[in-house]
Amino acid sequence: MGHTTIQDGMRIDWDVEIATDDGVVLKADVFRPVDDGRYPVLLTYGPYAKGLAFQDGYPSAWQKMVAGHPDVAYGSTNKHQNWEVVDPEKWVPHGYVCVRVDSRGTGRSPGFVDHFSPRETRDFYECIEWAGVQPWSSGKVGLSGVSYYGINQWHVASLQPPHLAAMCIWEGSADWYRDMTHHGGILSTFWANWYDMQVKTVQYGLGERGPRNKASGLLVCGDETMSDEELARNRCSFGDDILSHPLDDEYHRDRSPQWDKITVPFLSAANWGGQGLHPRGNFEGFTRAASTEKWLEAHGLEHWTHFYTDYGRDLQKRFFDCYLKGERNGWAEQPRVLLQVRHVDRFEPQGATAWPLPDTRWTKLYLDPHRQTLSVTPPSAKADIPFAAMGDGLTFMSEPLERETEITGPLAAGLRVSSSTADADIFLVFRVFTADLREITFVGAIDPHTPIAQGWLRASHRKLDPQLTQPWRPYHAHDEVQPLTPGSPVDLDVEIWPTSIVVPAGCRIALSIRGRDYKWQETTGARLSNFKNELTGCGPFLHDDPRDRPAALFGGTTTLHLDPDGSSYVLLPIIDRD
Structure with missing residues (x-):
C-alpha cells in the first residue's frame, strides 16, 4: 500500500x-x-x-x-x-x-x-x-x-x-485506423x-x-x-x-470509439498543425459523437503547449467548473466552435455555431496541365503527366491571390490516376508560398516546419463508405483491397485533414501530389529527445516501412490524367467574414 x-x-x-x-x-x-x-x-x-x-x-x-x-x-x-x-x-x-x-x-x-x-x-x-x-x-x-x-x-x-x-480531449485522435495507424490505408x-x-x-x-x-x-x-x-x-x-x-478489421474497431454511445458533455481541442495524429479525431468527435453538449476548439503551436498555458488552462477550468461543479459561469451559452484562426504572424479568435463553418464557400480549383496551375476553370484539353511513384511528384500552383483569403475547414481532392503497377500511394500537401515563392510553414504540433495541410490515400483503398462520405470529407471503407489494372485510370477521392490559414494577398496556394512523405528540406538539425528521427517536415509521422510499401508494387510510375470534365481538383473551404 x-x-x-x-x-x-x-x-x-x-x-x-x-x-x-x-x-x-x-x-x-x-x-x-x-x-x-x-x-x-x-x-x-x-x-x-x-x-x-x-x-x-x-x-x-x-x-x-x-x-x-x-x-x-x-x-x-x-x-x-x-x-x-x-x-x-x-x-x-x-x-x-x-x-x-x-x-x-x-x-x-x-x-x-x-x-x-x-x-x-x-x-x-x-x-x-x-x-x-x-x-x-x-x-x-x-x-x-x-x-x-x-x-x-x-x-x-x-x-x-x-x-x-x-x-x-486535448489533441486526442479517435479512430485507430484512419487517425493513427493507417493514413489513407x-x-x-x-x-x-x-x-x-x-x-x-x-x-x-x-x-x-x-x-x-x-x-x-x-x-x-x-x-x-x-x-x-x-x-x-x-x-x-x-x-x-x-x-x-492492414485493413480496418476487428483489431482496429476494438480500439476505436462508438460515436453513437458517446453522450457525455465534452470539450474537443484540436491542433491545426497536428497532421499525422492530432487534429482529425477532434473534428470527427465533435461532428459525430451523440453528445448534445459538446464544444470544439482549435489552436496552433506545439502539441503540448496550450494545454499548460493560461489560455488553455482557463478554457478547461471554465468547462469543468460548469459540468463538475455546476457553476453558472456562462460556458453553456458560448459558441460551440472556438477557433484560433491562423494568420502568417498570429492567431485570431473566432466563434462559430457549427463545423464545418456555416458560412463556408466551397470552392473547387482545378489542376491545369498548361503551366501546372490551379485554376477556377477545368483544363481545356486532356493531358497525361507521369511521375516517379515513390518520388517528389508534381506541384500545381495558383496565380498570386488578388486579396486576402481565409481557408478554414476540411479539404478534399479528386484525382484521376493510373499506375504502371497494381497500386500507388498518393501523398497530398496543401501549401502556401510568398510572392517570391518561398514556402510558408508553421510551428506544428511536433515539427517546427509544418505545411498547411496534408492528405493520403492508397489507390487500392479508394472504396468509399457512401453513408459517411461528405463532399468535404471522403470517408473510405478500408475493408477490401481493389488492385489497379496497370495503365487503367481510376478516380480517387482524397481526404485532406482540416486546417486554417488566412493567406495574404499576393501569395500563392499550391497542391503537391507526391509519392512519399513531404520534406521541408533534407536536413534541419531539429530534434526532440523523445523521437528517433530528425524533424524535416512531418515530425515522427512517416510512412517509410518497406514491408508496407514494397518497391515492386509501389515503385513504378504514377500518371495523373487531366481532362475538361474536371475530374482532378482540390476543394477549398473559403470563409467570407465581411
Whole structure:
C-alpha cells in the first residue's frame, strides 16, 4: 500500500491501489485538497509513468515550452509536472482532486502492455467508477489530458461509465485506423518508434534500472526488477501487431470509439498543425459523437503547449467548473466552435455555431496541365503527366491571390490516376508560398516546419463508405483491397485533414501530389529527445516501412490524367467574414 504526505499545499496519496476485475492491481497517485471534503475529480489513465517528471522524461519539450511561455511554470513549484496531464498545483487549490493512474504494465502498475485494447479501456472504466465512490469524491469524474490521455477518453466514453460527468480531449485522435495507424490505408511507422522511445523506457519491471520519483521517493517503474526477456514477455509486439492488420478489421474497431454511445458533455481541442495524429479525431468527435453538449476548439503551436498555458488552462477550468461543479459561469451559452484562426504572424479568435463553418464557400480549383496551375476553370484539353511513384511528384500552383483569403475547414481532392503497377500511394500537401515563392510553414504540433495541410490515400483503398462520405470529407471503407489494372485510370477521392490559414494577398496556394512523405528540406538539425528521427517536415509521422510499401508494387510510375470534365481538383473551404 502507498503512503500519504502533505506537501506543496496538497494532500498526496502515493501509490493507491485500484483492483481490476481480473485481479491486476493498478497504482495511482491522488492529489487532493488538505481540507476534508468531497471534490470533483480529474482523472487520467496512461502509459507515461505517473512518477516521471516532465522535466526528466521530456527535457527538450519542457525547456522549449517554459522558455516561450513562462506562464506555464509560474505559480507552481513544478515538482509534480507530468507529461500531458494537468499540474495538480494549478487545480487542487481550486477544489479539484487530480488522480493519475499508471496503465496496465507501465510505471508502477503490473500487467501485460497492450495499448488501447479492450482490456485497457475496461481498466479505465473501472478507475473512473473507483474514483466516483471514494470518500473525497463528489461523485463527478472528469477526464482531462493530451494525446494518449485524450485518445482513450473517446474509447472509455463509449462504455458510458456512470460517474463520468465531463471530458476534455486535448489533441486526442479517435479512430485507430484512419487517425493513427493507417493514413489513407498507408502504414504510419510512428507507433513502432513511439513504443521504443516512450513506453519501453517506463515499462513496469524496470525497477532499479529505471528512475526514481524525487517527490515520493518511489521507483518510477515498480519495485520489481526484471530481465529484458521478462519485460519483452509482458508487452505486445506493437508495431508488428499494427502491420499485421492492414485493413480496418476487428483489431482496429476494438480500439476505436462508438460515436453513437458517446453522450457525455465534452470539450474537443484540436491542433491545426497536428497532421499525422492530432487534429482529425477532434473534428470527427465533435461532428459525430451523440453528445448534445459538446464544444470544439482549435489552436496552433506545439502539441503540448496550450494545454499548460493560461489560455488553455482557463478554457478547461471554465468547462469543468460548469459540468463538475455546476457553476453558472456562462460556458453553456458560448459558441460551440472556438477557433484560433491562423494568420502568417498570429492567431485570431473566432466563434462559430457549427463545423464545418456555416458560412463556408466551397470552392473547387482545378489542376491545369498548361503551366501546372490551379485554376477556377477545368483544363481545356486532356493531358497525361507521369511521375516517379515513390518520388517528389508534381506541384500545381495558383496565380498570386488578388486579396486576402481565409481557408478554414476540411479539404478534399479528386484525382484521376493510373499506375504502371497494381497500386500507388498518393501523398497530398496543401501549401502556401510568398510572392517570391518561398514556402510558408508553421510551428506544428511536433515539427517546427509544418505545411498547411496534408492528405493520403492508397489507390487500392479508394472504396468509399457512401453513408459517411461528405463532399468535404471522403470517408473510405478500408475493408477490401481493389488492385489497379496497370495503365487503367481510376478516380480517387482524397481526404485532406482540416486546417486554417488566412493567406495574404499576393501569395500563392499550391497542391503537391507526391509519392512519399513531404520534406521541408533534407536536413534541419531539429530534434526532440523523445523521437528517433530528425524533424524535416512531418515530425515522427512517416510512412517509410518497406514491408508496407514494397518497391515492386509501389515503385513504378504514377500518371495523373487531366481532362475538361474536371475530374482532378482540390476543394477549398473559403470563409467570407465581411
